[in-house]
Amino acid sequence: MAERITPRTEDYSRWYTDVVTQAPLADYSPVKGCMVIRPLGMALWENMRDALDAMFKATGHENAYFPLFIPESFIRKEKAHIEGFAPECAVVTIGGGKELEEKLYVRPTSETIIYAMYAKWIKSYRDLPLLINQWANIVRWEMRTRLFLRTTEFLWQEGHTAHATEREAMEETLKILDIYDTFAREWMALPTIKGIKTAAERFAGAVETYCIEALMQDNKSLQAGTSHHLGQNFAKAFDVKFQAESGGWEYAWNTSWGVSTRLIGAVVMAHGDDNGLVLPPKLAPTQVIIVPIFKGDEKQRVVGAAEEIAATLRRAGLRVKMDGREGIRPGFKFNEWELKGVPLRLELGPKDLDAGQAMSVKRHNREKAPLPLGSLAAAVPPLLAKIQQNLFDAALARREAATHVIDDYESFKRVIDSPGGFLRSHWCGSAGCEEAIKNDTKATIRCISTDAAEERGKCLRCGEASTRRVHFARAY
Amino acid sequence: MAERITPRTEDYSRWYTDVVTQAPLADYSPVKGCMVIRPLGMALWENMRDALDAMFKATGHENAYFPLFIPESFIRKEKAHIEGFAPECAVVTIGGGKELEEKLYVRPTSETIIYAMYAKWIKSYRDLPLLINQWANIVRWEMRTRLFLRTTEFLWQEGHTAHATEREAMEETLKILDIYDTFAREWMALPTIKGIKTAAERFAGAVETYCIEALMQDNKSLQAGTSHHLGQNFAKAFDVKFQAESGGWEYAWNTSWGVSTRLIGAVVMAHGDDNGLVLPPKLAPTQVIIVPIFKGDEKQRVVGAAEEIAATLRRAGLRVKMDGREGIRPGFKFNEWELKGVPLRLELGPKDLDAGQAMSVKRHNREKAPLPLGSLAAAVPPLLAKIQQNLFDAALARREAATHVIDDYESFKRVIDSPGGFLRSHWCGSAGCEEAIKNDTKATIRCISTDAAEERGKCLRCGEASTRRVHFARAY
Numbered sequence: 001m002a003e004r005i006t007p008r009t010e011d012y013s014r015w016y017t018d019v020v021t022q023a024p025l026a027d028y029s030p031v032k033g034c035m036v037i038r039p040l041g042m043a044l045w046e047n048m049r050d051a052l053d054a055m056f057k058a059t060g061h062e063n064a065y066f067p068l069f070i071p072e073s074f075i076r077k078e079k080a081h082i083e084g085f086a087p088e089c090a091v092v093t094i095g096g097g098k099e100l101e102e103k104l105y106v107r108p109t110s111e112t113i114i115y116a117m118y119a120k121w122i123k124s125y126r127d128l129p130l131l132i133n134q135w136a137n138i139v140r141w142e143m144r145t146r147l148f149l150r151t152t153e154f155l156w157q158e159g160h161t162a163h164a165t166e167r168e169a170m171e172e173t174l175k176i177l178d179i180y181d182t183f184a185r186e187w188m189a190l191p192t193i194k195g196i197k198t199a200a201e202r203f204a205g206a207v208e209t210y211c212i213e214a215l216m217q218d219n220k221s222l223q224a225g226t227s228h229h230l231g232q233n234f235a236k237a238f239d240v241k242f243q244a245e246s247g248g249w250e251y252a253w254n255t256s257w258g259v260s261t262r263l264i265g266a267v268v269m270a271h272g273d274d275n276g277l278v279l280p281p282k283l284a285p286t287q288v289i290i291v292p293i294f295k296g297d298e299k300q301r302v303v304g305a306a307e308e309i310a311a312t313l314r315r316a317g318l319r320v321k322m323d324g325r326e327g328i329r330p331g332f333k334f335n336e337w338e339l340k341g342v343p344l345r346l347e348l349g350p351k352d353l354d355a356g357q358a359m360s361v362k363r364h365n366r367e368k369a370p371l372p373l374g375s376l377a378a379a380v381p382p383l384l385a386k387i388q389q390n391l392f393d394a395a396l397a398r399r400e401a402a403t404h405v406i407d408d409y410e411s412f413k414r415v416i417d418s419p420g421g422f423l424r425s426h427w428c429g430s431a432g433c434e435e436a437i438k439n440d441t442k443a444t445i446r447c448i449s450t451d452a453a454e455e456r457g458k459c460l461r462c463g464e465a466s467t468r469r470v471h472f473a474r475a476y
Numbered sequence: 477m478a479e480r481i482t483p484r485t486e487d488y489s490r491w492y493t494d495v496v497t498q499a500p501l502a503d504y505s506p507v508k509g510c511m512v513i514r515p516l517g518m519a520l521w522e523n524m525r526d527a528l529d530a531m532f533k534a535t536g537h538e539n540a541y542f543p544l545f546i547p548e549s550f551i552r553k554e555k556a557h558i559e560g561f562a563p564e565c566a567v568v569t570i571g572g573g574k575e576l577e578e579k580l581y582v583r584p585t586s587e588t589i590i591y592a593m594y595a596k597w598i599k600s601y602r603d604l605p606l607l608i609n610q611w612a613n614i615v616r617w618e619m620r621t622r623l624f625l626r627t628t629e630f631l632w633q634e635g636h637t638a639h640a641t642e643r644e645a646m647e648e649t650l651k652i653l654d655i656y657d658t659f660a661r662e663w664m665a666l667p668t669i670k671g672i673k674t675a676a677e678r679f680a681g682a683v684e685t686y687c688i689e690a691l692m693q694d695n696k697s698l699q700a701g702t703s704h705h706l707g708q709n710f711a712k713a714f715d716v717k718f719q720a721e722s723g724g725w726e727y728a729w730n731t732s733w734g735v736s737t738r739l740i741g742a743v744v745m746a747h748g749d750d751n752g753l754v755l756p757p758k759l760a761p762t763q764v765i766i767v768p769i770f771k772g773d774e775k776q777r778v779v780g781a782a783e784e785i786a787a788t789l790r791r792a793g794l795r796v797k798m799d800g801r802e803g804i805r806p807g808f809k810f811n812e813w814e815l816k817g818v819p820l821r822l823e824l825g826p827k828d829l830d831a832g833q834a835m836s837v838k839r840h841n842r843e844k845a846p847l848p849l850g851s852l853a854a855a856v857p858p859l860l861a862k863i864q865q866n867l868f869d870a871a872l873a874r875r876e877a878a879t880h881v882i883d884d885y886e887s888f889k890r891v892i893d894s895p896g897g898f899l900r901s902h903w904c905g906s907a908g909c910e911e912a913i914k915n916d917t918k919a920t921i922r923c924i925s926t927d928a929a930e931e932r933g934k935c936l937r938c939g940e941a942s943t944r945r946v947h948f949a950r951a952y
Contacts (some may be wrong), residue, residue: 016880027596028548030589031580031589035543036541036542036543036593037540037541038540042538043538044538046539046921061524063515063519064514064518065513065517066505067505067507068510069507069510069566070507071506071507074506088572089571090572091571092566092582093567093568093569093634094566096566096617096619097562097564103570104507105583106544113505113506113507117505120503121503126742132515137612137613152571153545190600311544329907340503344720351608388612468631
């Protein structure tokens with residue numbers, strides 16, 4: 001059953017795949033580049049979806065659903081967009097048994113089809129802002145698969161909004177960036193760097209791309225969400241015009257933004273350990289696992305009590321499972337639920353029952369403490385909240401320890417190789433230096449942090465003047 | 477803004493399209509055969525999804541996600557299946573800029589890819605039953621689009637289960653049929669006929685297909701959900717074998733089952749009227765609309781009170797909107813919310829406030845009654861429950877009035893033309909008579925009701941002996 005999990009220090013990449021396939025969160029499929037999301041992975045994604053969806057709806061967004069297929073002529077309308085996406089598309093050429101007159105692209109993102117509809121729906125400033133989100137599957141051709149991180153098909157949400165003014169569109173772009181940041185911190189227990197992408201890393205068709213970046217345990221960065229200010233690029237390509245309050249016709253201002261199932265990969269890599277997953281309590285499909293420990297005729301008493309505890313905790317709003325399987329040793333069960341990342345385990349044997357307690361064991365640090373049975377419903381929720389905070393604090397401490405202020409290129413090259421992490425260095429702003437640094441070191445500018453203070457300095461590579469440090473890292 | 481809605485008696489089909497596009501629930505897209513589901517339609521689908529999902533999970537099912545693409549060699553493995561589905565598939569032949577070695581079919585249903593995975597996951601009787609559901613998009617090529625009812629792409633759920641015995645698989649098939657029936661009755665306010673499909677109407681690859689059929693207001697039947705007993709057909713095609721408790725290797729027994737966004741079409745056609753949608757309260761995205769009625773400086777007082785009422789009702793767990801828009805007449809607002817099908821309207825003017833009441837208006841019958849403001853939180857939930865029951869009762873009464881027991885073919889031909897409905901007639905069981913009746917009358921056997929009593933009779937067409945009546949109808 002339980003195969004060996006490669007330790008992180010031995011091979012971080014294999015550790016990741018071992019955890020994902022054994023938990024199991026996902027599996028490889030016989031379709032090249034496509035994964036199967038297994039029930040534990042899907043339950044985790046549904047919890048993420050529900051939390052984000054509530055945040056979107058609380059800020060006035062509604063969900064809709066647009067076609068999977070995009071006619072070739074649509075995807076060609078925005079020049080930068082087609083250049084960015086066409087090479088990685090899956091293309092339908094046969095439908096209903098016949099060769100199609102126009103090829104259909106399986107959506108790699110939905111700007112083109114959505115703005116074509118917006119052109120039809122938006123007539124007046126009264127129709128604005130239009131704030132729509134969609135939960136959907138997306139296809140971008142990949143040859144080398146990494147479960148959740150790089151797959152041909154993945155699940156995501158994509159928001160697409162239209163506004164009467166540039167200012168409102170920019171406010172929306174930043175509002176969503178804040179939602180992503182809040183979600184990462186409060187739900188995923190993941191500290192992020194908020195910032196702006198350089199032109200080289202910008203979304204194909206955007207004026208400005210904002211992102212959140214998070215550091216994984218191997219000191220590589222993972223882009224966890226992006227929010228694009230699209231200006232009027234797509235509005236002009238698709239003729240999204242509205243009659244302004246003042247009377248004339250104007251092009252709408254757009255934003256688009258998204259997060260995907262790669263966030264599951266981020267949770268695995270940010271918190272997992274050599275025993276498997278470590279899930280943040282707020283997202284964990286099972287928050288508490290109760291393992292009754294019994295021999296022979298003790299069973300009825302112990303399992304009965306475990307069931308009662310489960311019912312009590314469920315009434316307190318918690319997601320709880322009770323593992324009453326027979327013929328499986330407690331130690332085996334402990335390992336299995338640790339692999340699945342359940343934040344809190346309650347062990348319950350006859351002696352615990354006699355003493356009126358259960359032994360609690362925290363997944364992330366294996367800290368044990370007896371809890372009185374009478375106060376479990378009151379004690380467990382704050383305990384889970386504390387675990388959630390502990391995970392965040394640990395991730396933040398790891399990131400702080402792996403963030404380096406570097407001013408000379410030789411140190412930069414050495415540190416990026418080992419130990420890696422975020423390297424905060426000055427950059428002159430030229431695409432040439434950015435490209436050269438990438439070629440020399442495989443490090444890219446993850447973002448220009450929106451929180452970075454102004455600071456005079458000299459570009460790491462060329463020595464030209466710079467006014468702020470940027471975050472370099474190797475990335476997923 | 478509000479265009480004319482074609483009355484049902486004038487042209488039922490245009491009435492349907494008018495309601496769907498004006499509410500708006502959906503829109504045509506520039507992609508042939510594909511629709512756009514607009515926010516109201518999507519919110520309705522999400523409410524359906526959440527209710528069904530809870531029923532699936534309560535019966536031990538888990539969600540997963542399988543690839544959108546199915547390699548051609550997979551879809552060819554089950555003979556009846558490929559014959560049934562291949563002609564209506566969209567096929568990807570280009571990926572990542574290159575011609576693919578093997579064509580990829582966009583899933584028209586996922587049996588083949590799912591059972592290929594089950595073959596990998598199922599090793600022992602201990603792995604059974606495997607109870608998995610997926611919420612996904614599906615593509616089946618259609619030339620003539622009818623929003624929600626017939627579109628190239630649609631959303632659905634598809635359950636796929638594996639069992640150790642035929643009996644368990646059959647129990648699962650019927651359990652799901654009951655869930656669909658319960659959902660239709662209790663959530664959609666839609667009475668259904670539960671039954672078995674004839675061989676001609678069976679799912680491609682199934683041993684037996686069960687279904688629920690519901691009558692629309694134009695007296696045509698709509699298949700609202702199907703549950704298939706697949707026997708070992710797919711297990712044998714994909715080598716889904718397990719080691720039995722007794723030691724030997726056996727093929728698993730499978731079921732699959734699904735409902736789709738066509739259920740939205742069913743809600744529209746079962747309850748809507750010439751003013752637009754009529755939504756069942758349990759599914760309505762907005763259950764109560766509050767319309768404050770004010771002139772000039774009455775605004776603050778009336779809108780303030782309306783907001784308070786909205787907050788009170790939301791605390792009572794209801795989905796409520798308050799329409800405080802200025803410059804739009806109350807009558808216009810009434811029409812708009814009627815078009816959108818909101819079950820209950822509360823009108824609130826200065827005189828109502830003086831009298832300590834709001835005027836309630838039920839959407840489905842326009843019944844008006846004053847409600848004391850102080851008891852709204854207590855009064856509205858039972859009022860919505862009563863509306864839900866009224867809708868069901870009305871739909872059931874319509875169906876009963878449109879169900880005819882017919883014993884001679886000439887009457888059958890006359891009645892199926894007008895008024896239509898369910899024609900309960902004897903059928904000998906031969907595919908030949910079924911086909912001939914279909915060719916003569918456009919009526920098909922919707923199902924052999926599982927509730928039908930045995931009754932000796934003679935086949936409508938050939939006069940051979942029959943032991944029970946079946947439900948004939950013209951269908952969507």
